[in-house]
Amino acid sequence: MAIPKPRPTAADCNIVITGFMGTGKTTVGKRVAARLGRRFVDTDALIAKRAGMSIARIFAEQGEPAFRALERALVGELARSSRLVIATGGGMLVDAENRERMLESGFVVCLQAAPETIAARLRQNSGRPLAANWQQLLEARAPAYAAIPEQIDTEGKTAEQIAEEIIERWRRAFA
DSSP states (O other), X not given: OOOOOOOOOTTTOEEEEEESTTSOHHHHHHHHHHHHTOEEEEHHHHHHHHHTSOHHHHHHHHOHHHHHHHHHHHHHHHHTOOSEEEEOOTTGGGSHHXXXXXXXXXXXXXXXXXXXXXXXXXXXXXXOTTOTTHHHHHHHXXXXXXXXXXXXXXXXXXXXXXXXXXXXXXXXXXX
16 A cells, blocks of 8 residues: 655645636735745746747647646656646646646645636737637536636736735645
8 A cells, every 4th residue: 555645844845836728826916925925937938939939829739638648747857846836738637647746745825817808808918829609618518627626716916916825825824
């Protein structure tokens, strides 16, 4: 029988921010990292940098399965790291194995936004490869997002308020 791996302490655990595209993961994650003096990692930006091409280009030239394989490899790497604030791509933790690895190795919070808010934000940023059918994608991903215990409704809150709420919940989780 395998000995369970101990959960990381608050001082060491990663703070992982996930949710659908347009919910503010990167903006909020940068604020959380700055307030806690931690390194910030945007998984989509890191994948694009390592691949030497944009996420849209990875999707166009290599396909979504290739992109998801890059995500899985990165999850394994990040799950072995500590003291990071991580903003995931919107689909990274839809994969049950990825979600479990992050839940075991860090404090994971899922940001939620109303469909109208998501629509408005997506109109401002057209470079997302899966944005065309975002309503169906949001519906399909809803069960995976709901499987994350920590949920934060972002409606009517500033990025700073959301960052503060994440930090408060993280501290309470280890109190």
